[in-house]
Amino acid sequence: MMDLKGHTLFAPKAWLRGHLTNNVRFSIDSDGKLSAIEAGVEPKDGDVKLENKLVLPGFINAHSHAFHKQMRGSSGIGSKSKTNFWKWRNSMYQIVENITFEKLYQYCCETFKEMLMAGITTVGEFHYVHHGKDRFDLDEAVIKAAEDTGIRLVLIETLYCRGGFNDEPLQAAQKRFSSELSEFQDQVEHLIDLVQDKPNVTIAVAAHSLRAVDPNTVRELWRWAKELNLAFHIHIEEQPKEIEDCLEALGSTPNEVVLRQNPDLNELWTMVHCTYTNKSIMAKLASARANICVCPLTEGFLGDGIPDLSENDQVCLGTDCNNRLSFVEEMRWLAYCQNMVKNKRNHAGLDAVQLLKIATENGAKSLALEKKVGELAVGMAADLVALDLSTPTFASLKEGDCPVDAWVFGGGNSDISQVVVSGITTYERK
Incomplete structure (x- = not known):
């Protein structure tokens, strides 16, 4: 299991507070919580880049x-x-x-x-x-x-x-x-x-x-x-x-x-x-x-x-x-x-x-965990799912189409490339 605690992830797309957001950096602290989230930014040296991925809450x-x-x-x-x-x-x-x-x-x-x-x-x-x-x-x-x-x-x-x-x-x-x-x-x-x-x-x-x-x-x-x-x-x-x-x-x-x-x-x-x-x-x-x-x-x-x-x-x-x-x-x-x-x-x-x-x-x-998990927000656990946008599920999307809509009604487990719980990668597609 890859430990991402103390690292910053960069994703080209992420689902934040009910909206699709571009170019997002997620900083994960030593306790496996999200310590900072920046949107509309460029990746920095040392970031773990989730290339062509869409990040969702777990x-x-x-x-x-x-x-x-x-x-x-x-x-x-x-x-x-x-x-x-x-x-x-x-x-x-x-x-x-x-x-x-x-x-x-x-x-x-x-x-x-x-x-x-x-x-x-x-x-x-x-x-x-x-x-x-x-x-x-x-x-x-x-x-x-x-x-x-x-x-x-x-x-x-x-x-x-x-x-x-x-x-x-x-x-x-x-x-x-x-x-x-x-x-x-x-x-x-x-x-x-x-x-x-x-x-x-x-x-x-x-x-x-x-x-x-x-x-x-x-x-x-x-x-x-x-x-x-x-x-x-x-x-x-x-x-x-x-x-x-x-x-x-x-x-x-x-x-x-x-x-x-x-x-x-x-x-x-x-x-x-x-x-x-x-x-x-x-x-x-x-x-x-x-x-x-x-x-x-x-x-x-x-x-x-x-x-x-x-x-x-x-x-x-x-x-x-x-x-x-x-x-x-x-x-x-x-x-x-x-x-x-x-x-x-x-x-x-x-x-x-x-x-x-x-x-x-x-x-x-x-489960009475709403203060800990359920959304990607500062202070919440770094529990996330990365979808691979290069799979056939997303191939026909045009400008303005929503990849979340495409996945919920057209995708499957095979589109999931990585799963993280408390800053630890618990699943990674080979």
């Missing part, structure tokens, strides 16, 4: 289950039944039934390396596979994998208590996920202490879902997380069966229950999926400034559905099951799905500029 993946990538190649599982998601889920559990520290570390390393190749510089790992030989020993496998691959990690430590809305017992594999609230809180506090000297690792918390955590415990966990100012995530309303089961058990939809139990819900919350959430509830979530994490490639792969989005929603992106790792595909399919459902273009304002903002700034907000 992409922020707000929702991942790294080990799910091990399901790649098994796409036919459950495809012949309307219960396909649930059959897929049960097959996924088999991967972790006999999981070890070494296996989970390997799975995470493989996934994190592939994320870096896709320009993802920060990942929010929604982690619930806690117990191997010892209680919570697998948590540190994820941290070690992130450190060894160089990706920035938000470990979203996830509470999992039960097997369904009626307190059904856990399946054998699910017992690796489970803990009581007090034990879970002790582990989160331990992890916060553990990462104090790891600048590229932070901790968030999640209630896995209302299936897995009862509403009163969700409320108690949120109150505690709020005191610690931790980002708080939850899977919610991804599948019709989840809503049907919740209505039968609690008389309300999952989001209705969460909003009623947590009137202080705010921007620290991220609701993952909201695939079947109605417009009135989406409006309430937007009013509360909650984040909505959409995972288009996974939701398409599993046949989940398409959420009903508007321009008011605070949307971010996740790769979820990681079957296909391309953040630019997540961006454009977020727009394409909305356009198809609404039978119009640019629904919810999802043009290239907005999609790039969703992939960077909005992701940072979801």
Whole structure:
């Protein structure tokens, strides 16, 4: 990994504060932060020249289950039944039934390396596979994998208590996920202490879902997380069966229950999926400034559905099951799905500029990292992606055409030539 700390980069084009900017120098300090940015200037002797490159902020993946990538190649599982998601889920559990520290570390390393190749510089790992030989020993496998691959990690430590809305017992594999609230809180506090000297690792918390955590415990966990100012995530309303089961058990939809139990819900919350959430509830979530994490490639792969989005929603992106790792595909399919459902273009304002903002700034907000990453600005981490403007993706561009628009709607991972996290080159195309 090339260390660029203490160096200055020069790029002919860069994306600064929502605008394409020419001839930019980025100075990186010894802590891997951007200490100076100059635009409209010539390179100086000693600059690291990113010739014919466009520099973007690093992409922020707000929702991942790294080990799910091990399901790649098994796409036919459950495809012949309307219960396909649930059959897929049960097959996924088999991967972790006999999981070890070494296996989970390997799975995470493989996934994190592939994320870096896709320009993802920060990942929010929604982690619930806690117990191997010892209680919570697998948590540190994820941290070690992130450190060894160089990706920035938000470990979203996830509470999992039960097997369904009626307190059904856990399946054998699910017992690796489970803990009581007090034990879970002790582990989160331990992890916060553990990462104090790891600048590229932070901790968030999640209630896995209302299936897995009862509403009163969700409320108690949120109150505690709020005191610690931790980002708080939850899977919610991804599948019709989840809503049907919740209505039968609690008389309300999952989001209705969460909003009623947590009137202080705010921007620290991220609701993952909201695939079947109605417009009135989406409006309430937007009013509360909650984040909505959409995972288009996974939701398409599993046949989940398409959420009903508007321009008011605070949307971010996740790769979820990681079957296909391309953040630019997540961006454009977020727009394409909305356009198809609404039978119009640019629904919810999802043009290239907005999609790039969703992939960077909005992701940072979801992970409570907006003061550290998400844009190229002085004081922020030097997390960046360099696109090679000499590839066929950009060959037909004319004067006045926008290369960001060209890439978001026409490019791919193959256009990415270099990825930097905290001033360290973590991926360079050979």
